[in-house]
Amino acid sequence: VNNPKAVMVIFGATGDLANRKLFPSIYRLYRNKKISDNFAVIGVARRPLTNEDFRNNVKKSIEDFDDPHIDKDEFASHFHYNPFDIQDLTHYQGLEKRITELDEKHQTDGNRLFYFSMAPNFFGTLADNLKSQGLTQTEGWTRLVIEKPFGHDYESAKKLNDQIRSAFTEDQIYRIDHYLGKEMVQNIEVMRFANALFEPLWNNKYISNIQITSSEVLGVEERGRYYDGAGALKDMVQNHMLQMLALIAMEPPIKLTPEEIRSEKVKVLRALRVFEENEVDEYVVRGQYDKGIIDGEEVNSYREGTGVDEDSNTETYVAAKLMIDNFRWSGVPFYIRTGKRMKQKSTEIVVEFKDLPINLYYGNEEDKKPNLLVIHIQPYEGITLHMNAKKGDANATSTPVALTYDNSTDKMNTPEAYETLIYDCMRGDSTNFTHWNEVALSWKFVDVIANVWNNKKAEFPNYESGSNGPKAADELLLNDGYSWWDVS
Numbered sequence: 205v206n207n208p209k210a211v212m213v214i215f216g217a218t219g220d221l222a223n224r225k226l227f228p229s230i231y232r233l234y235r236n237k238k239i240s241d242n243f244a245v246i247g248v249a250r251r252p253l254t255n256e257d258f259r260n261n262v263k264k265s266i267e268d269f270d271d272p273h274i275d276k277d278e279f280a281s282h283f284h285y286n287p288f289d290i291q292d293l294t295h296y297q298g299l300e301k302r303i304t305e306l307d308e309k310h311q312t313d314g315n316r317l318f319y320f321s322m323a324p325n326f327f328g329t330l331a332d333n334l335k336s337q338g339l340t341q342t343e344g345w346t347r348l349v350i351e352k353p354f355g356h357d358y359e360s361a362k363k364l365n366d367q368i369r370s371a372f373t374e375d376q377i378y379r380i381d382h383y384l385g386k387e388m389v390q391n392i393e394v395m396r397f398a399n400a401l402f403e404p405l406w407n408n409k410y411i412s413n414i415q416i417t418s419s420e421v422l423g424v425e426e427r428g429r430y431y432d433g434a435g436a437l438k439d440m441v442q443n444h445m446l447q448m449l450a451l452i453a454m455e456p457p458i459k460l461t462p463e464e465i466r467s468e469k470v471k472v473l474r475a476l477r478v479f480e481e482n483e484v485d486e487y488v489v490r491g492q493y494d495k496g497i498i499d500g501e502e503v504n505s506y507r508e509g510t511g512v513d514e515d516s517n518t519e520t521y522v523a524a525k526l527m528i529d530n531f532r533w534s535g536v537p538f539y540i541r542t543g544k545r546m547k548q549k550s551t552e553i554v555v556e557f558k559d560l561p562i563n564l565y566y567g568n569e570e571d572k573k574p575n576l577l578v579i580h581i582q583p584y585e586g587i588t589l590h591m592n593a594k595k596g597d598a599n600a601t602s603t604p605v606a607l608t609y610d611n612s613t614d615k616m617n618t619p620e621a622y623e624t625l626i627y628d629c630m631r632g633d634s635t636n637f638t639h640w641n642e643v644a645l646s647w648k649f650v651d652v653i654a655n656v657w658n659n660k661k662a663e664f665p666n667y668e669s670g671s672n673g674p675k676a677a678d679e680l681l682l683n684d685g686y687s688w689w690d691v692s
């Protein structure tokens with residue numbers, strides 16, 4: 205469907221996400237002519253703003269764009285503000301009226317996209333009320349986009365899911381994991397399933413281990429209050445890290461439909477070994493940042509941050525060894541790590557291949573260089589294949605060489621994750637959103653670890669800001685005879 209039409213209702217429209225990601229993404233869709241005049245956005249939040257205030261916020265959020273052919277006022281005129289109290293049922297009637305008016309004005313065929321981008325404790329009530337007040341009944345389609353966190357453990361996620369499911373069907377629900385909107389995350393599948401080269405090797409016969417790293421330089425900044433109750437395991441592992449794992453490990457889908465792809469991902473998560481409580485220490489490492497030096501400046505420790513308990517037991521770093529117990533992957537460790545306040549901002553996946561039975565070309569064990577396939581997800585986007593080739597000298601030795609595909613040359617035109625995902629939702633393509641079954645299995649995996657950690661105080665802080673994380677994360681791999689590849 206080209207130029208999908210809809211009235212978009214954003215709950216939490218004064219929030220950080222709306223301003224930082226959603227408005228600019230809608231702008232890019234508009235600029236790139238993916239959406240045309242048949243759209244309107246209703247910003248909903250508690251605060252009493254006028255349309256004009258709201259439009260000014262929108263314009264501010266796109267001030268870095270400089271497209272001569274786009275009239276920003278014209279763009280902003282599609283945005284309307286509607287102050288709102290989630291508990292007050294009369295407000296829903298007002299909102300209904302507003303949606304209907306804009307639907308007529310912009311001829312959006314009765315299509316409604318509700319976007320929940322506010323404190324998750326209101327998600328359930330809001331869904332209930334939207335239904336009971338008739339806002340989900342329309343001539344066109346109704347869809348719900350819902351931001352994380354989707355619960356804080358399996359039980360709460362299930363409760364939330366039941367609540368939203370009483371107002372929306374599973375195929376109307378689009379659970380956001382913004383990593384799935386990233387160009388290079390989407391490239392994992394294409395690379396795997398559009399090349400004859402990798403598939404025969406993509407298994408425990410030829411791959412020794414896989415490493416997925418997502419490191420950040422920023423600390424928790426202003427989000428201490430949320431983060432201290434969450435931690436890296438729930439903030440990053442339950443969603444983004446396990447989603448990348450599923451894409452790397454899944455079987456080829458029989459078709460590229462959302463159902464087929466998601467069902468293969470679900471199978472990976474079902475095969476993911478859930479640890480026993482007494483195994484957690486052996487397979488999972490947690491860390492919390494101490495003070496340190498970043499860009500030449502001294503920075504505070506996590507515990508000194510605003511909104512953070514001064515004796516906090518919350519982890520800002522997780523490394524783990526995951527096992528997928530199926531035919532393809534049995535015996536292959538998947539090492540994951542993610543942390544804040546690390547040396548660099550970088551997300552990448554390294555696939556390390558097994559050594560040849562005999563290598564004729566290196567003299568010393570330590571010169572041995574395995575083949576690596578590196579998928580650079582961000583900030584650098586590309587793929588590198590590390591191989592060995594002849595050195596330009598008389599000796600019959602081999603030297604590592606790198607074949608590189610660079611995807612970042614056209615960065616300006618590469619769609620942003622949120623831009624891709626909003627567009628997908630408007631077109632009704634749920635491939636890159638998480639199905640409830642994936643969410644449920646991810647929580648079940650994470651819950652065991654979270655339980656053990658909650659009940660046992662860690663010796664925090666245990667890594668310096670600006671470092672590569674705690675020592676124990678290196679030992680996790682050393683014990684298996686591997687080490688983290690620092691390839692960027």
Ligand code: BG6
Nearest residue numbers: 352382418420439440444551582
């Ligand atoms: C979010 C987490 O989901 O992902 C943040 O809540 C984290 O804590 C962010 O910083 C990382 O996203 P990205 O796209 O910058 O890698």
